[in-house]
Amino acid sequence: MRGKPTMNEVASEAGVSLGTVSRVLNGNSTVAAELGERVISACKILNYQHNRVAASLRSRQTHTMGVIVPDILNTFYAALVEKLENLASAAGYTVMVVTTGEDPERARDRIAVLKERQVDGMIVIPSFDGSELLRPAIGSDMPCVIVDRISAKDAYASVATDNFDAAYQGARYLLSLGHRDITLAVNTRRLWNTQERIAGFERALVEGKGKADVRIVGMTVEEARISIEGLCRERARPTALFASNNLVTLGAVSALQNCTVDVPGDMSLLAFDDFEWLSLLRPAVSAIRQPVDQIAVEAWRLMLHQIGGRPISTPHIRAGGQLIVRGSTAARAGIGRRMGAL
Amino acid sequence: MRGKPTMNEVASEAGVSLGTVSRVLNGNSTVAAELGERVISACKILNYQHNRVAASLRSRQTHTMGVIVPDILNTFYAALVEKLENLASAAGYTVMVVTTGEDPERARDRIAVLKERQVDGMIVIPSFDGSELLRPAIGSDMPCVIVDRISAKDAYASVATDNFDAAYQGARYLLSLGHRDITLAVNTRRLWNTQERIAGFERALVEGKGKADVRIVGMTVEEARISIEGLCRERARPTALFASNNLVTLGAVSALQNCTVDVPGDMSLLAFDDFEWLSLLRPAVSAIRQPVDQIAVEAWRLMLHQIGGRPISTPHIRAGGQLIVRGSTAARAGIGRRMGAL
DNA sequence: AAATTTCCATATAACGTTTCATGAATCCAC
């Protein structure tokens, strides 16, 4: 027995022509019932395996999707990738996952590789540079959906949490608890989603006449921990801390524990990004949950839309976040609940 | 400007033949310096993009790797995938990630698709059936490395934590703290790695003259929580709980909190699988850390070895786990530390 | 200087599909 059987061999086995086998297998054209059966059984006899590489070359469709994320250890991205993979494979696509480690150069590199592999489209979480700087790498012909870190200027279709609103709601919630000195801890100002969260936060604090403090705490959990420990030791430390994503939250919880800050007695803690283990911490951490599933579904929908060649309107879709109140947020010490204050 | 420039167009632009362009780009054969330069610059001028689908068809190598995991939300698998992706892309490979959701049928399905896509190899975390039942789907020609859930009978090369030893060490540690009633909570008996952990656990308890109790708590966090809450309410509940993986750990922590079991006062808790947030819980949870990076590196090494066509010795590699002691494990209440008891 | 080898560019044949133009056969209506 030599290599894998080809479509040609199936054709002779079934006593039909090559083209007929192709039509039977793709089912896009009608074939006489009897011939169809013959082809099917010939495939079984020979244990025929379709070669999608050859098919891709000829049809110019690989049914392959590039998914570009900063990393997979971040639970938010893991959830996104998982959901996207499920959607894709249900639609007959296979995903090629690449990680950028937040390195724009590596991102461009991987994008180039995915293009060489002729992916039918890309779902991208851009690094610092945003989609603008990625555009030369991605090109204008490539169906593309930007996820999570998007800006109104995106030339591609995009989907993300409504970061401004989510942060705004989070901040208003803290204000409603009586807090006026609130610190928002962010990784960096260089990411679009973070900038939006900062803007929403600041807007709420201006409106609520609070003191908005935005701290850059670095890209890693460790940097965040150290930075927030510093914050805790300051004399005029805030009464509430808003962690702008799951990384910062990890650092924040660690820091608050190390500095034996009583949560929520001394300081309330609110997290952006909700995860299973947040409810296991003591106190359980209140959070703003991003609608990951919804984001994935919308992203995939936009992708199929583009692949289908329907008019590209490059919509920028926003999905609302949801506040989950747990034990880490409470009324500011020393005052009654001032719900009416806002 | 029409479609993408082909190698042929580059050839005419550079004034050389098609074959020469190919040799320049692949660099596997020597080409006169001047011609090489002409080709390179022609590529730049035309903005040539290599078509790896066509190359794959002809060369019968896709430089593509299938990675098959139960899910990506499980941090252990996420870490594995991340590491594998990095190793693969550094070696010029692109990974196709598929998830099985622990569904054997879906696994076989996805494997078939990956084969149709002509992946150069597969790195597989099998579901219940183990690699034996996957073998018909994978075939004997496909380079394949089984990861995490392996058995001595595996016909493929494989890499995993030394589950027997890791569980054995964990159990001995609990015994050394004076515990004699220890429960090992596992998802199911149907997974190889779990069976090994059970065996290591039981061996240690026989040797240490303890009472080994193995509970099946189900495949989800929620099932595990309910099951372990039941355990906590039993009159003769154990003094130590060994959670056999991160899923069970999540359920266990939740259950212990709900039942207000004092950890480690009333019950010690030891986790299999270590994660960042375990050290943030109060008490911080002791754990056995699996050498994820090492596993990924070995798996990739075995894979390249097979792809390289070197003699296939189907080695079964085992990597040692590491006990991380934190606050959730302590001497059994009412007795002094009996370190010498073992 | 002829003979032999080495080097390297070329042209052409794959790789295994899909697509497309062609044509045979069947069907319906008048």
Added chain:
DNA sequence: GTGGATTCATGAAACGTTATATGGAAATTT
């Protein structure tokens, strides 16, 4: 029964590479 559609199988031509056999020039040997 003839003309015009319609249906459906066929064979050949792509798709864009890599691999291989060929051939000519330069380099080396005798």
